[in-house]
Amino acid sequence: MEAPSFIPQVIRNCEDVNKELQKFSLASKIHQDYLWFDVLNFQTLIKTNEKDGYQPLSGNALAQFEKDDFYIKDNFSLLQTYDIRIYPKTKDYKLKLELTPQADKLYLVFDEHFIIINDDQFFEEIFSVIDSLMAQNKVIFRQQYEQRENLKAALKNFQAQGAQPQKLLLKTAPDFIPHTPSEFRFLLKNAWEKDKGTKAPKNSLFGTSPDVSIAEYIKPIKGKNGRNLKGLYIKIDIKDIDQMPPLSYNKNFIQREETSEKIVFKSLINGYVKIENDTIIFNTDYEFTSMKTTNAPMLLGGVESGITLVIKSEDEFSDAVGSNMILEASKIQIIGSVGENVTLSAQEISIQGQTHQSTTIKAQEAKVTTHKGRFLGEHFSVRNLDTGFIQASDCSIEVASGATIYAKKIAIKTLKSNNKLHFSQECELQEIQGGENRFVISSGADIKTKQVMEFIHKKIALLKSKMHTIAQEYQLFVTKAKKNKPIIDKIKSADKTTQIAMLAENDIKRTYDQFIAHIKKLKVLKRELIGFQNNIKDLNASLLEIENETLGARILAKSEWRFENEVIYHQDYPKPNDEILILADGENIDIRIDPLKRKMIKTH
Structure with missing residues (x-):
């Protein structure tokens, strides 16, 4: 600064x-x-x-x-x-x-x-x-x-x-206890909104399972007169303490637990819940036909609920899941297609149909017939990937055309044209039918690794900024110490009697005290600088370790390359670098990284 x-x-x-x-x-x-x-x-x-x-x-x-x-x-x-x-x-x-x-x-x-x-x-x-x-x-x-x-x-x-x-x-405050009014919290809804950073749609139900807290009533605290930390004496003037309104619920579905501080309502079953007109309402119907915003609620927050949703289209002309729906469950099975602006979240998802370009799927594992939208998760299997987007740990694809993929491992049976394939470990191709494909070998292809790298880079930048500030302060105190050093040298070189006489003078004593304070300050600042330097050194070592994950990366092509394709080996550390390799029509080779030279090589 x-x-x-x-x-x-x-x-x-x-x-x-x-x-x-x-x-x-x-x-x-x-x-x-x-x-x-x-x-x-x-x-x-x-x-x-x-x-x-x-x-x-x-x-x-x-x-x-x-x-x-x-x-x-x-x-x-x-x-x-x-x-x-x-x-x-x-x-x-x-x-x-x-x-x-x-x-x-x-x-x-x-x-x-x-x-x-x-x-x-x-x-x-x-x-x-x-x-x-x-x-x-x-x-x-x-x-x-x-x-x-x-x-x-x-x-x-x-x-x-x-x-x-x-x-x-x-x-x-030693004696003061402020008055706190009562509060009713719909915990499932609050948790979903906090996680998503947005308000839940009005027609929403929230997934739950046994022993999960659905809602809680925080009891009011009457408070106690007393003096607060700003020195003000506060008198509590609350005549009527508010009480919890009556809440209706099915005792077969809900367990009520009370302590001196609050009342908690816990679920006894799996289901989707809403609170309406002071009533906790459950929905336990998990099979639907052609879900739409006009005939079905949003089913939110059910990824850990143990619930399986089964959704079918009513006919071949209708989507199984209509536009703008949000569905979350442990498992989602869809027989039919998925409309635009639909978001599906689950541990496992299967879709026997086609997704719209604006569909988003978030899952640990998913299997889709034809995918045109976005997948974010761990494991993805698709028959036909048509201009879709995948961000996964690994993916298995029968036919890929015009797709964008970020993963550790990619396996494709038939590779057509205009695909952008980013990977950090392996890309296996059974048959290559098209060209104009781009392959990028990068440690950041895996989203989790990329997030770790970005976090480390930000941390290093912040530490360097702090080091710069401390270094400026260090230099300031060095200058001050040097300014006073001639007087200090005179005091040190004098005999004991002269030292006592010199330090008896206010100006000299003040200068001496300032010098000692500056030296102590410099000692602390130096230790801070060393601490930051060690932190940065450790973080740089972590970046190099992450970058080295690509040293075993390879492209396995089990057929000849068709037309022209581009392979890029991208490195972020120790300095940004892109190595580019153009594969010509008819070449019959694999690509791997030479770990010693950190370069791409062609192998047969």
């Missing part, structure tokens, strides 16, 4: 830190993103009468304020002010505070690449950042020593276990 240079400014007795930062930003014409601050000191003030002004606490009164018995009293109002030092922001620690809506709990949230260094200087930096964030959020400074010691112990524990902290509870 390239922060503009300016002389740090101390502002005393701030009631609102964010306003002071905004004022400084406007006055200095420096964007607030480039500003940071330390809390140098804070003052605690209370008033016991609305007519009186706030009075600072000190001595024994301040010691009493640290105790919960004093803090929870309702006979005073509370305010804290801060002395802050604003300076250029050179580093983003990627730490956030998360305060609950009524300020009864405070959490510390960590960036995924946060590195723990078991060093007192490192911990002091983290504590300082948290103090600043607390001041920004107007969280009361109290019991800070305990807070810091608990956090230090937690971070050391994470480091010892080699674990990455994500979110830690930092503070809890």
Whole structure:
């Protein structure tokens, strides 16, 4: 972060830190993103009468304020002010505070690449950042020593276990419990919508199976008067606690379980469920004829339900599954064709018919007569692949024409023209009848591998960005340390008596203390840089290991090549590279990768 240079400014007795930062930003014409601050000191003030002004606490009164018995009293109002030092922001620690809506709990949230260094200087930096964030959020400074010691112990524990902290509870209001109203949740629907990132269609049922929670009623919490983490005394004024409305259901299908916190409704059977007019309604009919949006509901979230759907077309002129349907089950068997914009999801799917170009199939395993749409899954078998798209671990195809395939392994009986075949391990061709086909050997042909590679690349880019920021900060402190080094050398070369006399002078003592602080800071920054470098080294090794998966790749052609076809060996690591090979009409050869030269070779 390239922060503009300016002389740090101390502002005393701030009631609102964010306003002071905004004022400084406007006055200095420096964007607030480039500003940071330390809390140098804070003052605690209370008033016991609305007519009186706030009075600072000190001595024994301040010691009493640290105790919960004093803090929870309702006979005073509370305010804290801060002395802050604003300076250029050179580093983003990627730490956030998360305060609950009524300020009864405070959490510390960590960036995924946060590195723990078991060093007192490192911990002091983290504590300082948290103090600043607390001041920004107007969280009361109290019991800070305990807070810091608990956090230090937690971070050391994470480091010892080699674990990455994500979110830690930092503070809890000692006595205050906020009121929480009741809530009814249709869990099956909520889970589906969260997974898909969209609202479920209105005419939807959701798949379930025995012992799966369908819905739950979260009981209300009346709450308790008390002082929250911002120092405000909250009085709960709830006269009538809401109660759960009556819910109708078949006791042969539903089991009701109650705890002090909630009531859970669990399924006793397999089926599709909806909740309508305060009633849980089951559907256990799994055989359909010509399903359409006008005569059937959407059947969602049933992939783990153990349910098998059987769907037939009513005649040869009708689709078995009409346009815009969404069907999800453990198994789906379709006798007939599938209309446009249909999405099918299951562990196993069989279609004795044709899919539309806009059909999407998601499954562990699928068998289709004629496929023109999209398949996303593990294992795919198709008789006629006509301009369709496949993304799988392996696929078996009788006839392929104008198709696009991404897989580890591809097996094709009859290869026609204009296919784009991406694979990482093997492509077997029984008979080649067409040309203008493109074969791409790439570790990224397998979607799971590609996603891992993309994740690693993003992680490396982020780590390099953080390293750049830390390196800038490191250089800044090197410059500061060099500036003070002549004075430090004089102190070190002097005898003991002269050293004591020199350090008695305020300016020299200040310079000496700054130098020591800078050296400690450089030590922490260096350890951070080494940590990031080691992480990047490990990630690069992982990329090379993934890239090496293609070294055994091959194309097995059991007939002569027809017309002209293109083979590309694509490598992403250690640097992007494409090797291109053109196969001429009549050649009778296989293609494999030479693992030593990392090049394609023709074999007979």
